[in-house]
Amino acid sequence: MSLILDVDHVGKTFVQGGLLSRREVEAVRDVSFSLDAERPEILSVVGESGSGKSTLAAMVLGRLVPTRGRILFEGGDVAAIRSRAGRRAFMARVQPVLQNPFEAFNPLKRVDRYLFATAANFVVGGGRTRAAIEERVDRALVEVGLTLAEVRGRFPHELSGGQLQRTAIARALIPEPRLLVADEPVSMVDASLRMAIVNLFGALRDRLGLSIIYITHDLATAYYISDRILIMRKGEVVERGAARAVLDNPQHPYSIALKQAVLTPDFG
Amino acid sequence: MPTAVLQTPPAPAAAEPVLVVDRLRAYYRTHAFGLDRDIRAVDDISLTVAPGEVYGIAGESSSGKTTLIKTIVGAIRPPLAVVGGSVRFRFGGEIRDIYALTPAELQTIRWRHLSCILQGSMNVLNPVRQIRHSFQDFAFPHMGLKPAAFWQAVRAHLARLDLDPAVLDSYPHQLSGGMRQRTTIALATVCTPEFIVADEPTTALDVIVQRDVLTMLRDIQRRLGSSFLFVTHDMSVHATVSDRVGIVYAGRLVEEAETPTLFRGALHPYTQHLVASLPRIGDTTRRASLPGRPPSLADPPSGCRFHPRCPLAMDVCREKVPALVEAAPRHRVACFAVSGAPS
Structure with missing residues (x-):
């Protein structure tokens, strides 16, 4: 099995302040996941603001260098690209x-x-x-x-x-x-366009064999389109698995709270 | 169902409306290189909002939602121009025609009677000054209070909204997005206005913060008894907060009904599509997106503007514009397939 992306125990710590007031913020803590080259998929990463989703994305894109761990893209270390x-x-x-x-x-x-x-x-x-x-x-x-x-x-x-x-x-x-x-x-x-874009992601996956890391706080579209899901909170992955199985029956208290906060457009 | 907490019975329809928008038309008019171009962003819209009612406006991007509320609050700058129609508010029993007021009179209405929470409104807070200055700059001139009494009122208002008065001494960057949004809502409501216009107040907030902000808005609305004009493209937000929803398509109101009616029995094909396209957890049936794309407002399709994308389009739809007519009590719709083609 060859991996297109292998995120291996990755962490990112930001340092705030200068000489006198040094404070460390752990934005991402020990996150691992991989994407299979043969099986293009949509991986959703969900969580509230400040859960480290965007930091993780920036590391995958090579914009930030992980403090710990490695990110391999098609076998090469992303942080080593100079x-x-x-x-x-x-x-x-x-x-x-x-x-x-x-x-x-x-x-x-x-x-x-x-x-x-x-x-x-x-x-x-x-x-x-x-x-x-x-x-x-x-x-x-x-x-x-x-x-x-x-x-x-x-x-x-x-x-x-x-x-x-x-x-x-x-x-x-x-x-x-x-x-x-x-x-x-x-x-x-807006809603109609949101579905158009999400459907577009599905089509790109199926037609072009594109893998997509879909970072969102919208659980409904994550449920609709993604194959796997990672739920993040304060930099850590609290729950992961097949998207529909996880969202149908969340286990972690945070995942449950997240699911409950989704507004349901149902009347009677 | 947790959503039920936010539901309230619809406001009584009998009372005199707070806002009457009558046949409003507002175009972006540009004259360049001897070429006149009208972008008909608001085209013949009539609606009323009752006291204590949350009136939702939904529609896709570039359908003219934001232009509509800009026109309603009188924030009109060229190239936007009001071409026809009127907007009347009733504040304290007195009818005020927004377009007949002088700028000075308009100034006395703003904040005190009519206030706005705009899209990305956390950006109204000056990033290099503490939040207290924003309160002082925006609200103080409208409150007519001495400074000590003003700050006391501000602190009481923040406490009422479960916000720590310490936010006044913070800089905007020290607060999270949700806190900033709640602070701007506090800012917009501190003068207890009778009418609040909210444009996409929760777009780009995450689900948990969105729920908090919506609960807070609904709570304020109930406490102050204010009317809301609530604009968002997110139908599930409308399902949660709005008493009545009007659907805007290409600058026109195409359907309007009480929220449950709209979700259970929408009549206009566009509304039906909007409701059907909502993704739900637990449901994996494929959601179609509309074929085609939003029409250009500079050169809208003839007749019913939805006809190029409409599954029910008939010949008459290409030629005549359907009027917004009452299909059932408190349910208006503009569609020939519903009201029957004119002979």
Whole structure:
């Protein structure tokens, strides 16, 4: 069995304050999980704000170096990537989708600029003509239900939050990655679109064989789409397993509290 | 069911409404390179809100929800312009037409009678000043109290909302997102306004904090007897807090009913889709998302704006605009498939 991602007893400690008042905050504590290369899946990581979900995502993306433990992506240590070329090769395989699309795009720059820059970075070989790049960008946009014609030349404020988030996902799809790390990708979009994006994740998994780490606090969509789930609290994994089994019958008191806090839209 | 705690019986409909919005139209008007463009973000919307009622507004992104409430509270800046219709509030038995007021008169109504909790409103707190300054800047001029009495009122209000008065001495970054949101709610309600407009107040909060914030809002609403206009795209939030819900699609109100009616027996195909698309724990049936995408408000489809995505679309839907008519008592819907096509 080959692993696409192996998170091995990973911890992250942040140090706050300076010389006089030094305080350590353990954001992630001894987290382990792995993703199988043969079986693409959606792994949900759920928990309240401050549970270390985003720190974990940042470590998987190689943005933060773990204090303890190792993260191996396709056998290579993520923290050991130093060179520009190595970083680029890694980012072609692992792409982020961020929480707030309004913050992900510079308001003073046109949105398509990011798409073209990503395409220019990652489209390799002789196909780096303007037309090839545009074709690639358009293909990625079509995957998320947009077209290049709609996005071209627009500034972030001219697009709705949902359109921006779809653009952000399209941008992540341009290098044709293996793993998508989506940090709260649907918390800013409405219900219909939320299902569209979550269904899109399912389709990307099934069609492109993409593994997705889906970080969320929305238990209902985690239940709906994910194969496995990790429930985190204060940096630790308190419960894990097959998503539906865990959420149908949570064991840890925190998981139970989390499930109870979900608003149910049922009337009688 | 824990949700039941937050449910209250719907407010009596008989009382004089606090807010009457009549045939409101507000467009973003741009004139560039000799080209005039209207973005019809609010197009012919009429609704009323009764005293003590929580009126929810739902709809997808870019359907004009935020523009609608901006127009209702009179926060209109170019290129947004009110093209027609009126917004009247009834404060203390006196009817105030928002668009007939001078800026100075509007100023006397804001905060005291009408206040807002906006999307990402934790960002209204100045990051480099202690929270006390935000209270002083926003609320003090409207309260008409001497400083000592003002601070006493603020502390009493915070205590009533189970917030530690020590938050006044904190900087915003020292508080969690949920605490900041609760502080801004305290700020918006400290003058005990009669009407509160809340735009996505819990979006981007996690489930546990969201529940706390909603419980707090509902509690304040009950205690002050205020009316709420509650805007969120999240139908499960509406199920929890709103007495009545109006569904906005592409700048128009397409359906309006009491919340249980809307969830059990929605008539408009768009509302039916919204309700059916909600994921639930324990249910893994596939949720379809609507085909197509939200229409451009600059060039909306002819006739019923939903027709390109509607499973029931008929010829008449492409030509005529369905009026919002009463299909049952307190249940209005704008759909030819429900009301029958005009002859």
